[in-house]
Amino acid sequence: MSHDLLIKLIVIGNTSVGKSCLLLQFTDKRFLPLHNSTIGVEFGSKLVTVQDQVRVKLQIWDTAGQETFRSITRSYYRGAIGALLVYDITRRESFMHAERWLSELRENASGCGEKMVIMLVGNKCDREGRRAVSREEGEAFAREHGLLFTETSAKTRVNVDEAFVRVAEAVYEKIETGVIDPADESVGIRFVQRAGRGGGAGGGRVAVGARGGGEEAEKAGSCAC
Numbered sequence: 001m002s003h004d005l006l007i008k009l010i011v012i013g014n015t016s017v018g019k020s021c022l023l024l025q026f027t028d029k030r031f032l033p034l035h036n037s038t039i040g041v042e043f044g045s046k047l048v049t050v051q052d053q054v055r056v057k058l059q060i061w062d063t064a065g066q067e068t069f070r071s072i073t074r075s076y077y078r079g080a081i082g083a084l085l086v087y088d089i090t091r092r093e094s095f096m097h098a099e100r101w102l103s104e105l106r107e108n109a110s111g112c113g114e115k116m117v118i119m120l121v122g123n124k125c126d127r128e129g130r131r132a133v134s135r136e137e138g139e140a141f142a143r144e145h146g147l148l149f150t151e152t153s154a155k156t157r158v159n160v161d162e163a164f165v166r167v168a169e170a171v172y173e174k175i176e177t178g179v180i181d182p183a184d185e186s187v188g189i190r191f192v193q194r195a196g197r198g199g200g201a202g203g204g205r206v207a208v209g210a211r212g213g214g215e216e217a218e219k220a221g222s223c224a225c
């Protein structure tokens, strides 16, 4: 399925916070109750529509949270222009590590570090009775570090699509306002030229296609590396 823009996103955070489940819900609308630790990195993609008309293909790299894989996963940060930094609202230590994840992300995303759109995601919000991190704490951390913020449930699907789509929208806004230069090859963004229509961001290189009807699913499968 064709798209106007391709954006590379990365999902990071402690092991077992629900990164792979978030990706699976987003791409497949499924939930896995078991924890199958990601080995290295997995991949998924999906087409979304931003500003009602621009078709954005999200190329999403889901990294392993286990320390053992850190040297492998770091190499996938390069070029990522958007990130979901996930913690588990029922496990305080996963929130306490957010600062470390953030500096690792900014150091390893090469040229994109400061321009990146990062969303802090408090996952497992269906487990309200086991909550160990308040929503206010999450919001305050996000505000302090210039991040977007949401709470999600990969189990009930609450806010899952919104999390990925808001990151895509924010990246697109940064392109439109000139904060991100899509011609910069170190940035994980590619425009696709469409015949017949011009305009859009990126010096007229985004050709806007037919008006989208919201989200269009395109699952590209996943691979463990």
Ligand SMILES: Nc1nc2c(ncn2[C@@H]2O[C@H](COP(=O)(O)OP(=O)(O)OP(=O)(O)O)[C@@H](O)[C@H]2O)c(=O)[nH]1
Pocket (backbone or CB within 6 Å): 013, 014, 015, 016, 017, 018, 019, 020, 021, 022, 032, 033, 034, 035, 036, 037, 038, 039, 063, 064, 065, 066, 123, 124, 125, 126, 127, 152, 153, 154, 155, 156
């Ligand atoms: N209740 C609830 N359980 C969840 C949610 N998201 C994930 N889980 C469970 O949490 C466990 C870990 O989920 P994963 O998605 O495999 O975690 P991960 O962050 O990818 O872990 P690593 O690959 O080891 O880094 C699994 O048992 C999931 O079923 C959620 O939103 N709510």
Ligand SMILES: [Mg+2]
Pocket (backbone or CB within 6 Å): 019, 020, 021, 036, 037, 038, 062, 063, 064, 065
């Ligand atoms: Mg995983």
